[in-house]
Amino acid sequence: MRKAWTAGSAAALVIGAAMWLATSVGAQGGGTIEAEVKYNGAPKVEKLKVNKDTQQCGTETEIDHVMVGANKGLANAVVSVPDAKGAAKAKAVVDQHGCKFVPHVVVMQPGELDVKNSDGILHNLHTYSTANPSINKAQPKFKKVMTEKLEKPEFVKLTCDVHSWMLGWVAVVPGLAAATDANGVAKIDNVPAGKHKVEVWHEQLGKMEKDVDVKAGQVTKVSFEMKGK
Amino acid sequence: MRATEALARGALLIALLAPPAAAWAQAGDANAGKAVYERKCAGCHGDKGDGKGPAAEELSPPPRDFTRGIYKIRSTANKVASDQDVFNVITNGMPGTTMPSWKMLPDRDRWNLVAYLKTFAPEVFKEAPKKLELPKEVASSEASIKRGKEMFEAIECNKCHGAEGRADGPSRPELKDEWGHPIAPANLTKRWNFRGGSSRTDIATRLAAGVLGTPMPAFLDAVEKPEDIWHLTNYIVSLGPDRPALATLVTVSAASGAIPDDPTAEFWKKQTPSYIPLMGQVIQDPRNFNPAIDLVAVRAAYDDKQIVFHLTWDDPTESKGDGKQTFPDAISLQFPPQITASTERPYFLMGDDSDAVYLLRWQQGKGVGEATASGPAKIAALDGGETSGQAVYANGQYRLVMRRPLAGKGESRPTFRPAVFTPVAFQAWDGGAGETGAKMSLTSWYYLRLEEPQSNRRFVIPPVVTILTLAAMILVVRAVNRAR
Numbered sequence: 001m002r003k004a005w006t007a008g009s010a011a012a013l014v015i016g017a018a019m020w021l022a023t024s025v026g027a028q029g030g031g032t033i034e035a036e037v038k039y040n041g042a043p044k045v046e047k048l049k050v051n052k053d054t055q056q057c058g059t060e061t062e063i064d065h066v067m068v069g070a071n072k073g074l075a076n077a078v079v080s081v082p083d084a085k086g087a088a089k090a091k092a093v094v095d096q097h098g099c100k101f102v103p104h105v106v107v108m109q110p111g112e113l114d115v116k117n118s119d120g121i122l123h124n125l126h127t128y129s130t131a132n133p134s135i136n137k138a139q140p141k142f143k144k145v146m147t148e149k150l151e152k153p154e155f156v157k158l159t160c161d162v163h164s165w166m167l168g169w170v171a172v173v174p175g176l177a178a179a180t181d182a183n184g185v186a187k188i189d190n191v192p193a194g195k196h197k198v199e200v201w202h203e204q205l206g207k208m209e210k211d212v213d214v215k216a217g218q219v220t221k222v223s224f225e226m227k228g229k
Numbered sequence: 230m231r232a233t234e235a236l237a238r239g240a241l242l243i244a245l246l247a248p249p250a251a252a253w254a255q256a257g258d259a260n261a262g263k264a265v266y267e268r269k270c271a272g273c274h275g276d277k278g279d280g281k282g283p284a285a286e287e288l289s290p291p292p293r294d295f296t297r298g299i300y301k302i303r304s305t306a307n308k309v310a311s312d313q314d315v316f317n318v319i320t321n322g323m324p325g326t327t328m329p330s331w332k333m334l335p336d337r338d339r340w341n342l343v344a345y346l347k348t349f350a351p352e353v354f355k356e357a358p359k360k361l362e363l364p365k366e367v368a369s370s371e372a373s374i375k376r377g378k379e380m381f382e383a384i385e386c387n388k389c390h391g392a393e394g395r396a397d398g399p400s401r402p403e404l405k406d407e408w409g410h411p412i413a414p415a416n417l418t419k420r421w422n423f424r425g426g427s428s429r430t431d432i433a434t435r436l437a438a439g440v441l442g443t444p445m446p447a448f449l450d451a452v453e454k455p456e457d458i459w460h461l462t463n464y465i466v467s468l469g470p471d472r473p474a475l476a477t478l479v480t481v482s483a484a485s486g487a488i489p490d491d492p493t494a495e496f497w498k499k500q501t502p503s504y505i506p507l508m509g510q511v512i513q514d515p516r517n518f519n520p521a522i523d524l525v526a527v528r529a530a531y532d533d534k535q536i537v538f539h540l541t542w543d544d545p546t547e548s549k550g551d552g553k554q555t556f557p558d559a560i561s562l563q564f565p566p567q568i569t570a571s572t573e574r575p576y577f578l579m580g581d582d583s584d585a586v587y588l589l590r591w592q593q594g595k596g597v598g599e600a601t602a603s604g605p606a607k608i609a610a611l612d613g614g615e616t617s618g619q620a621v622y623a624n625g626q627y628r629l630v631m632r633r634p635l636a637g638k639g640e641s642r643p644t645f646r647p648a649v650f651t652p653v654a655f656q657a658w659d660g661g662a663g664e665t666g667a668k669m670s671l672t673s674w675y676y677l678r679l680e681e682p683q684s685n686r687r688f689v690i691p692p693v694v695t696i697l698t699l700a701a702m703i704l705v706v707r708a709v710n711r712a713r
Contacts, residue, residue, distance in 0.1 A: 051399055052388070052399035052400065121385065122384060122385035122388055124444070124446040125446075126444065126446065128407075133307070133308055134308065136439050136441075136444075136445075136446040136447060137439075137446050137447050137450065137451060138384060138439075138446040138447065138448045138451035139451060140383060140384040140385060140451050140452075141383070141385075142383065142453065143450075143451055146450070161389075161400065161403070161404060161405075161444030161446070162385075162388045162389070162400050162444075163400070164400070164403035164404070164405070
């Protein structure tokens, strides 16, 4: 019995050491993926008038379904390398600010998400998901932060029923990932050298994937052109 | 002897420890449930349990789609309803919706149905339901209700339910359920329509766990202190009666002074209301299967010249109408054109070609007027009457005063007389919900009675009777004493 235990712990130690080695080597010997996501179609932004909480929400607002920046760059797309594991930089946070979810797309690894309410009015976090349990929790003005668990990889839609225009997404992805900026560019650092599959996802335009060969210490560029559905 | 006693004790112990019959029954048989489902449920909920039965189209809220395993009414901390939750909904129905109570089915059948419903969403029911633990109960008191009101305002229940709980909050028009259907918030002053029951525990549970598949979120972690769930519950309970005491007769009181036009006047608050329930008009096209207005509170007073009606009803939107999807809000009182001793009354649905009715009505934007009708599509305004009135709309509620002379001018207007049982019926339209014309809420005939003017004789006759009785008693006692 004791022997088995010793052997087990020894094995665990070896595996642990190997993993530490692997990650540190990956970090040192990793490369960067710079993904450029383009969209040829027209942006889709819904404008509407606000009938309540105008102090916080303004009198007009918009729902950003498809945002296209300079050079047809597609914002709010999620670029991920599912097989490249790495520690998350910081805890994922989404804020409810100006009656919008900020950022529009949060990228996180399976785990915890902090949901802030800096508006100081009632919001209700209502998620639409299948892999993770759906959430519908009130977050009144005095509840500044709620912590929610999203443990399964999935693209989770965030809504608020009090302010029906509020729309956000949480990309729960197992590997390294980033969302594109206003110009459609996303950078992923510390990708282990070697061949990887790079995926891109957009809430309205769906998914694409490409193979890349990442070289240590170099920036590997990859570009996607999303097609309208 | 000892052995038998021990045996008897053992048997008693077993009997005491045995779970109640219901717990045994919980293991329903899905196959047997299927047979019941197909006979009783599929008409609305569909053969596949997707809520798309042949009758579904007309129903609002729509019948439940069981394939997603989302149950509104649950007493669990996770997303899975317990068997008992599903059983309770089948047993009690869903007040305020078209889902009736199925109490008439044997228990066995209902448990079998529970088992069968679960087979529509096997993935969801793989997870075991987790019992929701409510905070320690706080009894209702003035202080608790006050705290509940504070919390109601702090957590902004008004956003959907309205400042006074009449479902008129600013987010109301935007609300959708998980299937994308528009959904109305609950009117918190009409507890008897709460889908999941109106007991304090029911209300606290809905607050704590939310209503799944709807915008109503869970508030258990969203109040300042856990017991606030109970303060809120106590406040909500204070907003309205358990259920309205429905009237069978409207009494018109005899007023000694002026009868005010202002619907908010103290005079009207002192009058006892008669609560009249309304139903959707489903006899003629276009039918109204989902009436918006289900209750009118009627107060009335008269003097020697005029009769004045005061009506109160809930309507979440004050609507003047765009003429396409929305219409002006309206209400009318209906009487026979002549009040006779005959028991024959015109057809309750606004009369017909042989017998017309008289309408005293109010419409948003137009005010009070009179009309004669021989059916919902044959209404003609009566001009030259001396009607007046005033309406006030606030916090999801109309209050209206309508005034007219006691004596009716001409053949089409009734004359009101004290102590006569006068037929009366009601019709109401929530124009904001698209109600107009035959699409209305209505009642059949009720009776209205003008109470006889109270004379001062009631202050004279009883004392006189008392004195005479006393005198008679004294005389008798004396006579008896003398006879001795």
